[in-house]
Amino acid sequence: MVQVLTDLDLVISKSYVSSDGGWLMDVFHVTDHLGNKVTDETLILYIQQALTDPRRRGEIPKELQTCLTRDVKPCHVSTEHTALETTGRDRPGLMSEISAALYELRCHVTAAVAWTHNARVACIIHIEDGLMRGPIMASKKLAQVHEKLESVVEAHHESGERWSVRLTAPAVGRTHTERRLHQLMYADRDYKQCQGSDGSCRQWNGCTNTHVTIEACREKGYLVVNIRCRDRTKLLFDTVCALTDMQYVVFHAAISSKGTMADQEYFIRRQDGCSSNTQSEREKLAQCLIAAIERRESHGLRLDICTQNKMGLLSDVTRVFRENGLSITRVEIGTQGERATGTFHVTDASGHEADLRTVELVRQEIGGSVLRVYRSPNGTSRASSSSISRNSSGEVEERAKFSLGNLLWSQLERFSENFGFIKS
Numbered sequence: 001m002v003q004v005l006t007d008l009d010l011v012i013s014k015s016y017v018s019s020d021g022g023w024l025m026d027v028f029h030v031t032d033h034l035g036n037k038v039t040d041e042t043l044i045l046y047i048q049q050a051l052t053d054p055r056r057r058g059e060i061p062k063e064l065q066t067c068l069t070r071d072v073k074p075c076h077v078s079t080e081h082t083a084l085e086t087t088g089r090d091r092p093g094l095m096s097e098i099s100a101a102l103y104e105l106r107c108h109v110t111a112a113v114a115w116t117h118n119a120r121v122a123c124i125i126h127i128e129d130g131l132m133r134g135p136i137m138a139s140k141k142l143a144q145v146h147e148k149l150e151s152v153v154e155a156h157h158e159s160g161e162r163w164s165v166r167l168t169a170p171a172v173g174r175t176h177t178e179r180r181l182h183q184l185m186y187a188d189r190d191y192k193q194c195q196g197s198d199g200s201c202r203q204w205n206g207c208t209n210t211h212v213t214i215e216a217c218r219e220k221g222y223l224v225v226n227i228r229c230r231d232r233t234k235l236l237f238d239t240v241c242a243l244t245d246m247q248y249v250v251f252h253a254a255i256s257s258k259g260t261m262a263d264q265e266y267f268i269r270r271q272d273g274c275s276s277n278t279q280s281e282r283e284k285l286a287q288c289l290i291a292a293i294e295r296r297e298s299h300g301l302r303l304d305i306c307t308q309n310k311m312g313l314l315s316d317v318t319r320v321f322r323e324n325g326l327s328i329t330r331v332e333i334g335t336q337g338e339r340a341t342g343t344f345h346v347t348d349a350s351g352h353e354a355d356l357r358t359v360e361l362v363r364q365e366i367g368g369s370v371l372r373v374y375r376s377p378n379g380t381s382r383a384s385s386s387s388i389s390r391n392s393s394g395e396v397e398e399r400a401k402f403s404l405g406n407l408l409w410s411q412l413e414r415f416s417e418n419f420g421f422i423k424s
Helices: 002-007 041-052 094-104 139-154 177-187 235-245 279-295 313-323 356-366 404-416
Strands: 011-020 023-031 082-089 107-117 120-129 164-168 210-217 222-230 248-258 261-270 301-308 326-336 339-348 370-375 384-388
Touching: 002 011, 002 023, 002 041, 002 235, 082 139, 082 177, 094 107, 094 120, 094 139, 094 313, 107 177, 107 279, 107 313, 120 177, 139 164, 177 235, 177 279, 210 279, 222 235, 222 248, 222 279, 235 248, 235 261, 235 279, 301 313, 301 356, 313 326, 313 339, 313 356, 326 356, 356 370
Parallel strands: 210 384
Antiparallel strands: 011 023, 011 248, 082 120, 082 164, 107 120, 107 326, 210 222, 222 261, 248 261, 301 339, 301 370, 326 339
16 A cells, blocks of 8 residues: 555655454555645546555556656566666675676666665666567576676675675566565665664654664554654655565554654564564564665765666766766666656765765766756764663563554544444
């Protein structure tokens, strides 16, 4: 449900989720990206159909694009192109080396998304045969591409360092691209360096750091997860992806945002029904939630590019960045017909803010196709903290505090007493 709404570029400002005893009630308060109420009947109908019929999900219909206030990039799921997935240690110029290798093999990049986090990188690149303009199906060509990219990724890696290159043929039912990025980075264990505090930071009000607390609700058999962090687009999507990929089921949740901050509270259980009450499991859960929130955070300068779609475009643009000493921290680029649009977040080679004079040189060299250059709102690094409350005997405490979830729970329990099945 969250994926459908976020793919439409809608902003979820508040949500209440409850599913237990064989029934569910989920409420989402959404606006468009400008904060306006959604009134277009075509869009509303599509939302209703997509939420109830999985076959309607995926690429946004062209007739719906005209109803939206801005373009929604149709690169969330691609079933027509060969997908290249790469994970490993990040280094300056890596994206340039990969895209140059693809150009050398006459592979045309139709879309690319890459995230970097904790010195690790995950990228998904959709490619097609540059000469035939279709998916790469020949096993010989696929093997050639795989071998070449393995040598590129492995080139500067130390002995024993983990990395991965994977090619998949076009297929129906391919995983959502951003969901897949979360899975790749989780499998690559990028969360290992997300070390929280010992829980001593209790003053959440006025603090813009990311806080995660995990407690046990022994009466109901749930783990209660509270998250407070800076609000941003797709925050709920990223959090739910992390919980789902770690095999947790959300039974109840309350999400709200006020000003620049967002509060999320989840009542969860393991999918296999086992109670997750060990210290190490809760610490890993907190680390993974912090990582999921941080992965999409933007660092450095953001460059929006719109130019003509051509063979080797990604290679040309990333080469210019590399030759001018800029490192890519995040990228999303897509093509549609003769047009290519993309967003690049760049820093200098040391990870600091890029010099504007250097960026201006890059703009001139690319050829005037850079539409906007501006600083990312999350350009500075922020601390994160996780706390698992424990009493003197080592058991998890159930702290008495105001909770949106507790308030929602009490209302739902009274409501459910008179709740009956709705028959068609």
